[in-house]
Structure formats: structure tokens, C-alpha cells
Amino acid sequence: xxxxxxxxxxxxxxxxxxxxxxxxxxxxxxxxxxxxxxxxxxxxxxxxxxxxxxxxxxxxxxxxxxxxxxxxxxxxxxxxxxxxxxxxxxxxxxxxxxxxxxxxxxxxxxxxxxxxxxxxxxxxxxxxxxxxxxxxxxxxxxxxxxxxxxxxxxxxxxxxxxxxxxxxxxxxxxxxxxxxxxxxxxxxxxxxxxxxxxxxxxxxxxxxxxxxxxxxxxxxxxxxxxxxxxxxxxxxxxxxxxxxxxxxxxxxxxxxxxxxxxxxxxxxxxxxxxxxxxxxxxxxxxxxxxxxxxxxxxxxxxxxxxxxxxxxxxxxxxxxxxxxxxxxxxxxxxxxxxxxxxxxxxxxxxxxxxxxxxxxxxxxxxxxxxxxxxxxxxxxxxxxxxxxxxxxxxxxxxxxxxxxxxxxxxxxxxxxxxxxxxxxxxxxxxxxxxxxxxxxxxxxxxxxxxxxxxxxxxxxxxxxxxxxxxxxxxxxxxxxxxxxxxxxxxxxxxxxx
Numbered sequence: 001x002x003x004x005x006x007x008x009x010x011x012x013x014x015x016x017x018x019x020x021x022x023x024x025x026x027x028x029x030x031x032x033x034x035x036x037x038x039x040x041x042x043x044x045x046x047x048x049x050x051x052x053x054x055x056x057x058x059x060x061x062x063x064x065x066x067x068x069x070x071x072x073x074x075x076x077x078x079x080x081x082x083x084x085x086x087x088x089x090x091x092x093x094x095x096x097x098x099x100x101x102x103x104x105x106x107x108x109x110x111x112x113x114x115x116x117x118x119x120x121x122x123x124x125x126x127x128x129x130x131x132x133x134x135x136x137x138x139x140x141x142x143x144x145x146x147x148x149x150x151x152x153x154x155x156x157x158x159x160x161x162x163x164x165x166x167x168x169x170x171x172x173x174x175x176x177x178x179x180x181x182x183x184x185x186x187x188x189x190x191x192x193x194x195x196x197x198x199x200x201x202x203x204x205x206x207x208x209x210x211x212x213x214x215x216x217x218x219x220x221x222x223x224x225x226x227x228x229x230x231x232x233x234x235x236x237x238x239x240x241x242x243x244x245x246x247x248x249x250x251x252x253x254x255x256x257x258x259x260x261x262x263x264x265x266x267x268x269x270x271x272x273x274x275x276x277x278x279x280x281x282x283x284x285x286x287x288x289x290x291x292x293x294x295x296x297x298x299x300x301x302x303x304x305x306x307x308x309x310x311x312x313x314x315x316x317x318x319x320x321x322x323x324x325x326x327x328x329x330x331x332x333x334x335x336x337x338x339x340x341x342x343x344x345x346x347x348x349x350x351x352x353x354x355x356x357x358x359x360x361x362x363x364x365x366x367x368x369x370x371x372x373x374x375x376x377x378x379x380x381x382x383x384x385x386x387x388x389x390x391x392x393x394x395x396x397x398x399x400x401x402x403x404x405x406x407x408x409x410x411x412x413x414x415x416x417x418x419x420x421x422x423x424x425x426x427x428x429x430x431x432x433x434x435x436x437x438x439x440x441x442x443x444x445x446x447x448x449x450x451x452x453x454x455x456x457x458x459x460x461x462x463x464x465x466x467x468x469x470x471x472x473x474x475x476x477x478x479x480x481x482x483x484x485x486x487x488x489x490x491x492x493x494x495x496x497x
Contacts, residue, residue: 010223012188012420014166015130017217021184025213035207036065036098039183040072042205043124043157046181047073048080051122051153056083058120060113060147062127062161063089068099069157069183070126071106078108085118086110089127089143117146123154125175127161130187135172136162144173156180159187160198166220167386168195168408181205188220191420192387192408218417220388221410224456225422226464229493232449232457245274246446249313250320250439251300251331252346253280253288257321260346260435262288263480264320265295267439270487271461273446277309279331280321300327306334315341317442319348320435329355336360341445345438349375352398359400362451366403366437366459367394391418401451403441403459405434411459413452421456423463427475436480437462440487464490 013021026032047054059074061067071086078084090112103110117123125147127140136144144162147154154177159165162174168189177200180190184207190199236245248268253261261280265288268276275296278288282299289297298305310316318335322328324347332351335342342363344352349367352359353374367375369383372390376383376397383390383404391404391412401413409421441458445451465486470478 011185011214011219012191012221012223013185013214013217014188014220015133016166017214017219018130018184018187021209021214021217025184025207025209028213033098033101035183036068036072036102038207039069039157039205040102041076042183042207043069043155043181044073044076046179046203046205047077047122047124047155050179054082054121054153056118056120057085057122057124058118059084059086059124060117060127060143061086061088062129063099064129064131065096065098066126066129066131066157068096068102069129070124071099071102073124073126073157074108075102075106078106084108085120087113087117087143089113090139113143113146115142115146117150120150120152123147123150123152125154125156125161125177127175129158129161130165132162133164133166133171141173144175148176153178154200156199158183159190163189163195163198165189167388168193169385170194170198171385174198176200179203183207184209185214186223188388188420191223191422192410193384193406196407221418221420223420223422224460226460226467226490226493229457229460229464229490232444232453233491233493242274245272246314246443246448247275247277247312248273248315248317248439248442248446249277249279249309250317250442251279251335252318252320252322252328253278253284254321254323254325254328255281255283257323258284258287260321260432262291263432263435264317264439264442266292266481266484267436267487268317268443268446269294269439270484271440271443271458271491273443277313279306279309281327300331306331310334310338310340313338313340313446315343315442315446317343317345317438319343319345320438322347322351324350333357341451343438343442343445345434346371359398361399363398363400364403364441364445364451364455365394365398365400366405366434366441366455368405368434372404388412388418401455403437403455405437409459409463411452411456413455416452419456421459421463423460423467425467425470425475427470427478428463428466430478430480432480433462433466436483436487461487461490
């Protein structure tokens with residue numbers, strides 16, 4: 001899918017494509033230095049807009065073009081009457097003609113890093129940009145550490161130094177920025193995983209480029225935000241009835257885990273499912289009906305009753321509180337063999353890792369990094385090192401749609417541009433949130449959405465509800481049940497204008 005298939009600012013690119021775009025733009029402009037001029041000026045404008053009172057500016061410059069961007073910013077700050085000091089990485093003379101031209105144009109104070117940084121009101125990080133994909137060496141780590149302990153605002157140019165812009169991982173030390181001004185296009189790696197703790201607020205300076213400049217350079221992902229919900233959630237027909245709105249079967253709730261399947265069922269109802277059935281342990285039926293009378297709860301034990309429930313379902317949510325003993329295994333095998341649209345989470349994923357089955361076409365799985373590691377036979381660190389690659393590997397191995405949960409959730413499927421969820425917060429890191437997500441996606445699937453769109457809009461709906469609930473009462477202490485009224489709110493979005 002090309003960049004112009006969705007809004008320019010929502011297309012997320014990788015470092016390789018951006019180097020191609022940069023080289024192409026330099027030729028088109030007839031001046032390779034022009035993009036550096038624009039980048040430095042755009043970054044200075046951002047600094048001035050957010051810290052207008054800053055008088056002492058410290059610009060930390062590396063040897064490449066990112067350092068050149070920093071020298072251009074320093075020149076603008078110097079000409080504006082600010083006290084500017086450029087600190088260069090020791091033994092790192094400019095390595096490109098462009099960076100050298102930027103140094104010469106600055107003409108101000110330049111010092112080598114000697115273990116500490118001069119005092120400043122704002123530090124500008126212009127060390128590495130998109131060029132670094134490995135851990136910084138010892139001298140660079142010392143400089144990054146000095147930036148992080150300075151105790152002042154940090155503006156990163158394009159990418160916080162030490163962050164892998166392609167993968168979002170932090171292989172060693174990395175700058176923790178207050179703000180990051182990206183150049184040319186948004187980077188996929190800045191919006192998932194460990195990157196989110198380093199970028200601060202993100203801004204985009206396109207440097208005068210537009211979507212046509214990216215022709216042939218495929219984005220690695222698309223970022224979606226709550227504003228996009230109306231792409232999938234339009235008004236219902238006036239003659240709607242409960243059967244048209246889909247029947248969800250929620251399967252799970254082993255002894256001691258009845259709350260998980262209850263949360264799943266409630267989320268499915270709040271996300272618009274017309275009918276919700278629950279197949280669970282006998283002892284959970286009465287409490288579930290007392291809490292959620294709108295659901296139809298059944299004891300699992302009657303083979304004929306389970307077969308009929310599977311036959312009635314438009315979509316199945318399998319896994320919340322399922323357990324991994326014989327009871328859960330039998331339900332797992334029956335649900336997978338049903339061929340119905342299927343959502344797998346929690347213990348259904350753990351069972352899949354140990355007892356693989358061919359999944360129904362367009363099944364959806366929602367692993368957290370630990371579950372993803374078990375499914376791929378790797379480690380959680382491996383998953384987090386390259387979340388895009390992990391999501392892709394899961395979708396290929398299991399021929400399904402994958403929602404790789406965590407900060408910057410990624411939704412992936414074969415032959416689709418991955419989607420990164422631009423919502424969610426740390427308060428959602430609590431038991432039961434995944435059970436809610438299962439109910440949301442299963443409900444949207446039952447209402448007729450294809451698997452990729454149901455997974456994408458469901459993960460976005462879930463994250464938006466979590467953000468609204470956190471805004472209302474704070475992140476700490478946020479409960480999965482706090483999302484329920486907000487699910488109803490966001491599943492009825494205002495039409496896009």
C-alpha cells in the first residue's frame with residue numbers, strides 16, 4: 001500500500017525507505033544541503049514555540065547529517081541572540097560534505113565533550129538520527145548519559161539518539177527526549193515498544209515533501225487513532241434487530257477464573273453484539289447472570305448443548321480464564337474445529353503453542369509479548385527487540401490476524417500494511433484488560449467486519465476507552481470494568497467530516 005493510500009501523517013516509514021526519499025529529494029531540489037537547512041530551521045521553530053524563554057541552548061552534534069541539522073539549528077539560535085554552545089562527540093569530525101558545510105555556516109562556539117555538558121535551558125540531541133541500529137559505543141553512551149542527567153528539556157532531532165528507528169528497540173543507552181521533531185515522515189519504530197519511553201511528544205516536519213515524493217517507498221505501517229473509528233463504525237440501519245448484530249460465544253472461566261469470561265462477555269455486549277452466550281463452569285453461571293443478566297450463560301458439560309452453541313455463534317472468543325487442564329483443552333479443540341470466526345487469547349494461545357491446530361481462516365490472536373514468545377519459540381526480549389517482525393512472523397506461521405499487545409500495539413496480517421494503535425496508556429497494564437479486548441474484537445467480528453478490520457478497530461476502541469477512563473480517574477488503579485461505559489461511547493463515534 002503506497003503512502004497516498006491513507007493520510008500522509010499516518011504512514012509510518014522505515015529508515016531504508018527514508019534514505020531513498022532523502023536522496024531523491026536532494027536531486028529534485030538541485031541542492032543536497034537544502035533539506036538540512038529546512039530540517040535545522042524547522043527544529044529551531046519547534047524549540048522556539050515550546051520554550052520561548054530559553055536563553056542558553058546546548059546542541060549536541062554527531063558526525064553525520066543529523067549533526068549537520070543540529071549545527072543549522074545552532075546558527076538560527078545564535079542569530080536570534082541566544083547563548084549557544086555546540087558540543088561535539090569527541091574524535092567525531094563531520095563525515096559528510098553536508099555536515100561540514102553546516103559547521104562552517106554556524107561560526108559559533110564549538111567544544112568537544114569532556115565528560116560533562118555546559119549548563120543550558122534546553123539541550124538539542126543531534127547525535128545519530130536514523131543512522132544508528134546498534135548499541136552506541138562507550139564514548140557515545142557517556143554523552144547520552146550526560147544528556148539524560150542534565151535535568152533540562154531535551155529536543156531530539158528526527159530520532160532520540162540510541163533508539164532504533166526501524167524497530168523501536170533500545171539496544172543500549174538512549175536519549176530520553178521531552179520532544180522529538182521527525183523529519184520528512186513519521187517513523188514506525190518511534191511508535192511502539194521501548195521507543196515510547198524515549199521520544200516524548202512527537203512532531204512532524206515534512207520539509208516541504210509530499211506523498212508523491214514517497215512513490216515506490218512502501219510504509220512499514222499505518223498509525224490509527226480514535227479519530228479513525230468512524231472508518232469502521234457507521235450508523236446502524238433503522239430496521240436492525242439483535243440477530244443482525246451478531247451472536248458471540250465466549251468460552252472460558254475455569255475454576256478460579258470466572259471473572260475473566262464475565263469481563264469478556266460484558267465487553268462484547270458493550271461493543272454492540274446483539275446476543276452473547278457464555279460457556280463456562282457450572283459454579284460461574286449464577287454469579288455471571290446476577291452481574292450480567294443480558295448474557296446467556298451455560299454450564300459446559302453437555303456435549304450436545306456445546307455443539308449447538310458453537311453452531312449458533314457468529315464469532316467465538318476463546319481463552320479468557322480457560323485454563324490448560326483437560327477441561328480447557330477439550331473446549332479449545334472443539335472451538336478450533338468448529339471453523340467459526342475465532343478470537344484466541346490467554347490460555348487458548350498457550351494451548352496453541354503446545355498443541356498446534358490449523359486455525360480457521362481469518363482467525364485473530366491477541367498475544368502479549370510473553371505469549372508471542374511461546375508461540376514463536378523465542379524469548380520476550382526477542383519479541384520486544386523487533387515487534388514488527390514478531391507480529392509478521394506470527395501472522396505467517398499461524399495464517400491469522402495478530403494483535404501484538406503492549407505499548408504501541410501492532411495489528412498484522414498477511415498481505416496487509418500493519419497498523420499501529422495510536423492510543424492506550426500504562427494504566428491498562430492490569431489483569432483482565434486482555435479479556436475485555438477479546439470481547440470487543442469478537443463482537444465486531446460477529447457484526448460482520450473482516451478479521452483485520454475487526455482486530456484493528458477493536459484494539460483501537462479498547463485503547464481509546466482505556467485512555468478516557470484514565471483521564472477520568474488516573475492511570476493507577478484503573479480496572480478493566482472501568483472501560484465498559486467508554487466502550488459504548490466510542491463504539492458510536494461521530495461521523496468523519
